[in-house]
Amino acid sequence: MSANQVNITQYMSGNAGKGSKLPTGTNKVSTNIGSAGAGKGSSIVQILSYIFAIFIVIMVILLFIHFFITPIFKLRPGSPGIIPIPGLDDGKLFWNKTNAGQIQNKDLPIVSQTFGYTMNLDVFIQNPLQFARHPRIFFSRGATRTETPSGDTLLGILSNYNIVAGLLPDTNDLIVSVLNKDNNMESIVIPNIPVQEPFRLTMVVMEQALEVYINGQLMRTRTFSAPPKSVEGDIYPAAGVEANIVKVKNLKIWARILTTSEIREAKPPLSKNFDNTPMPATSICGTSINDNMPDLDKVNNTFYNVVGR
Numbered sequence: 157m158s159a160n161q162v163n164i165t166q167y168m169s170g171n172a173g174k175g176s177k178l179p180t181g182t183n184k185v186s187t188n189i190g191s192a193g194a195g196k197g198s199s200i201v202q203i204l205s206y207i208f209a210i211f212i213v214i215m216v217i218l219l220f221i222h223f224f225i226t227p228i229f230k231l232r233p234g235s236p237g238i239i240p241i242p243g244l245d246d247g248k249l250f251w252n253k254t255n256a257g258q259i260q261n262k263d264l265p266i267v268s269q270t271f272g273y274t275m276n277l278d279v280f281i282q283n284p285l286q287f288a289r290h291p292r293i294f295f296s297r298g299a300t301r302t303e304t305p306s307g308d309t310l311l312g313i314l315s316n317y318n319i320v321a322g323l324l325p326d327t328n329d330l331i332v333s334v335l336n337k338d339n340n341m342e343s344i345v346i347p348n349i350p351v352q353e354p355f356r357l358t359m360v361v362m363e364q365a366l367e368v369y370i371n372g373q374l375m376r377t378r379t380f381s382a383p384p385k386s387v388e389g390d391i392y393p394a395a396g397v398e399a400n401i402v403k404v405k406n407l408k409i410w411a412r413i414l415t416t417s418e419i420r421e422a423k424p425p426l427s428k429n430f431d432n433t434p435m436p437a438t439s440i441c442g443t444s445i446n447d448n449m450p451d452l453d454k455v456n457n458t459f460y461n462v463v464g465r
Contacts, residue, residue, distance in 0.1 A: 222237075229241050231244050232244055232245055232246070232418060233245060233418065233421040233422055233423050235415075235417070235418060236417075245423065246410060246411070246412070247265075247276075247408045247409060247410045247422070248264075248265045248408065248409050248410075249406065249407070249408045249424070250391075250407040250408070250409070251393075251404065251405050251406060251407045252405065252406050252424065252427075256393035256394075256403070256404050256405065256407070257393065258390055258391070258392055259390060259391040259407075260390050261298075261388050261389050261390050261391075264391065264409060265409050265410070265411045266409060266411050267388070268388065269411060270318055270361075270384045270385065270386050270387055270388065271334075271361045271362055271363045271383065271384045272361070272362065272363065272411070272412065272413060273360075273361055273409060273410060273411055273412065273413075274358065274359070274360045274361075274409070274410045274412065274413060274414040274419070275319075275358065275359045275360075275361075275407065275408070275409050275410075276356060276357070276358050276406065276407070276408040276409075276419075276422055277295060277321070277356070277357045277358075277359075277404055277405075277406070277407050277408075278354055278355075278356055278357075278404065278405045278406040278426055278427045279294070279354070279355055279356070279357050279402060279403075279404055280352075280353075280354045280355075280402065280403045280404075280405075280430040281323070281328060281349065281350065281351045281352065281353075281401070281402055282352070282400065282401060282402065282403055282430075282431070283400055283401050284323060284327075284328040284351050284401065286397070286400060286401050287325060287326040288325050288326075288398075289305075289308060289325055290305055290307075290308060290312055290313045290325055291308070291309070291310055291313070291322045291323065291324055291325060291331060292322050292323045292324075292325070292394075292398050292401055292402070293310075293313075293314075293320055293321070293322035293394065293398065294321060294322055294323070294393060294394035294398060294401070294402035294404060295319075295320065295321040295322070295391070295392070295393060295394070295404060296314075296317055296319070296320045296321070296391070296392050297317065297318040297319050297320075297387075297389055297390070297391045297392075298316065298317050298318040298319075298387040298388055298389025298390070299314050299316065299317040299318075299320060299389070299392065300314060300315045300316040300317070300389075301313060301314060301315070302314065302315050308325050309341070310322075310331070310333050310341055310343070311339075311341060316335065316385075316387055317333075317335050317387060317389075318334065318335065318361075318384065318385070318387040318388065318389065319332070319333070319334050319359060319361060320332070320333045321333075321357065321359065323401065323402065324345070327347075328348060328349055328351050329345055329346065329347045329348065329349070330345065330346040330347075330349045330357075330368075331343055331344070331345050331346075332344050332346075332357075332359055332366065332368050334361060334366050334378075334380070334384050335384065335385045335387060336380055336381065336382040336383060336384055336385055337382050337383055337384065337385045337386070338381070338382045339385065340381065340382070342366060342378055342380050342381070342384075343378070344366060344368045344375075344376040344377075344378045345376075346368060346370065346375050346376060349370065350370075354426055354427060354428055354430055355370055355371050355426070356369075356370070356371050356372065356426050357369070357370060358370075358372070358414075358419050358422075360413060360414065360419075361384065362413060363380075363383050363384070364379060364380050364383065365377055365378060365379045365380060366378040366380070369419055371426070372416075372419055372420035374416065391407070403430050403431065405427045405429075405430070406424060406426075406427050408422065408424075
């Protein structure tokens with residue numbers, strides 16, 4: 157081998173001598189950069205793992221405190237707790253974006269229940285001076301109207317119902333009634349309810365009692381003489397001429413009995429968006445009102461007398 161020749165075998169794998177050196181080049185630099193990148197990525201993964209582990213430990217501690225010491229998570233509006241958890245409200249809302257209308261029983265969360273439920277309803281008494289000979293119904297479930305109304309009670313105009321809310325014939329007193337299995341009315345009357353001012357009506361129907369709340373405050377409790385009658389059916393708001401007396405919005409139904417705190421903090425908030433038409437200065441009295449008629453001209457033998465207020 158001449159002096160100008162180079163023995164390349166010393167650079168080959170496995171043949172490099174103890175004192176041999178690889179040529180300086182990019183291979184060594186690339187190796188160093190790759191090692192640095194891998195180290196940085198490993199550090200990020202470790203940090204995220206630590207954060208996740210700390211989060212799990214905190215959640216375990218909070219859950220232990222929630223279930224065994226004191227509530228931490230507020231699962232529903234009005235329920236005890238500190239941290240609200242959205243998306244767990246089990247009520248079903250109607251009439252919040254549309255005008256009040258018929259709701260079929262199959263669409264209700266209480267489709268097969270005649271008690272053990274709670275209802276919220278935003279109410280606006282627009283014209284309580286439009287009197288009648290019978291209660292002026294603005295909300296009902298499963299109501300069956302009689303062909304010939306008689307008397308001044310709910311059973312004079314309805315032969316069957318689960319729950320009914322309305323005004324008495326010639327006052328601004330509210331009546332809420334449940335029909336029991338013996339076909340007797342179980343009613344609550346709240347005198348002098350707000351007029352020309354929205355309020356929230358809450359009705360809690362239990363197996364043995366009825367509760368009525370106004371703006372989250374318990375007004376009356378009625379203990380039943382017999383359980384509610386098994387009446388299921390569609391829900392109706394006021395119709396015909398009675399739609400000019402009372403307007404309703406934000407019907408919300410729960411298939412359970414709400415606590416008082418849940419009733420007070422129930423969502424959505426009370427609606428203020430009603431057509432606040434001024435109340436007339438004189439009263440109007442009709443001899444007959446039929447909710448099934450959309451127009452007063454279609455009600456037979458009906459007339460109005462304008463009398464002093």
